[in-house]
Ligand SMILES: Nc1ncnc2c1ncn2[C@@H]1O[C@H](COP(=O)(O)OP(=O)(O)O)[C@@H](O)[C@H]1O
């Protein structure tokens with residue numbers, strides 16, 4: 244993907260008094276009382292907005308929240324206003340819509356250094372259809388466009404892609420830039436040795452990532468539910484563990500590809516097995532070659548963790564996507580926690596570049612309280628997966644080149 248122009252190239256002359264349409268990913272989790280349960284994505288969006296406000300711009304801020312079908316009060320962005328205002332140090336004005344007369348009036352009345360938050364862009368089906376008329380209406384209240392919504396950059400929607408046809412320049416925000424620097428830059432030109440750790444539930448959802456990373460890494464560590472398909476492909480008994488019967492040949496071919504490319508592929512040597520899929524299941528540690536019938540593997544064992552740690556000790560760059568086990572159950576969280584701890588230690592004590600590629604691995608790092616110890620934690624699950632598979636993201640492609 245060509246390098247894109249970043250917001251840092253915009254100066255006071257470009258921004259003073261200008262209305263800037265900022266697409267952020269403010270898709271944060273809310274509880275039943277509409278309280279924000281994790282404000283990471285809001286905090287991650289602040290540097291770009293603050294930069295614009297300091298340069299005297301007027302910010303028209305847009306996002307989606309959830310996957311509403313039409314106007315749905317539970318998916319309103321209104322609950323975000325107090326936290327946004329607090330983090331930005333300004334009183335954020337909220338519109339009841341994302342297009343139309345009221346939005347036009349509020350945008351026209353914005354002072355320099357003011358922020359107008361639009362209502363959920365997905366309240367219109369035209370957003371996800373990337374309808375040009377809708378994109379034109381969104382664009383009509385602003386002079387230029389900044390896309391900082393990395394988490395939504397894999398969607399070709401009106402506010403992430405269509406709007407760039409009507410606003411120039413269209414540039415990447417600081418968060419978008421940082422995500423691309425790590426997930427594209429550091430992965431394409433890693434400090435070597437370079438290791439990837441891939442886990443998660445199924446091999447089918449990670450094939451693209453594994454294949455793409457096999458071309459770049461020195462070490463590939465596999466964990467999570469997908470490993471039982473690899474074991475079965477090698478003729479081991481896997482009991483009641485998760486297996487994708489139609490991916491056995493693929494698993495064998497991935498093992499062969501790793502060999503051919505000289506990649507050290509590490510599968511766990513021992514497993515924590517359970518008698519049922521439940522937090523209170525009976526559990527025991529067994530060799531990977533001896534999973535008993537009627538038991539299922541839900542975590543990697545201590546020997547595997549030791550081997551993984553020794554391999555990781557030799558590296559300079561590590562990318563991690565997907566938990567090592569069912570980390571949501573305390574009894575089966577140790578393998579995932581050990582990876583989180585190891586990466587935190589290597590980042591802080593040895594300056595190793597550690598990149599956490601979105602999704603459940605981020606949740607695991609946060610659960611372990613180690614989020615601030617990693618080099619980069621992606622704010623996009625689906626988007627980071629697509630990037631790591633080598634797919635171009637429509638929301639990035641549409642931006643001006645640097
Ligand atoms: N051995 C296992 N058996 C079943 N599920 C597993 C196993 N190990 C991990 N998982 C589950 O995989 C899920 C995450 O998978 P996935 O969505 O592919 O990862 P990510 O969100 O990081 O991309 C978690 O909910 C976790 O409980």
Ligand SMILES: O=C(OP(=O)(O)O)[C@H](O)COP(=O)(O)O
Pocket residue numbers: 268270309310394395398601602622623624625626
């Ligand atoms: O939460 C998001 O993606 P993620 O769960 O893959 O990280 C983004 O806001 C994109 O949302 P979408 O998958 O409804 O388009």
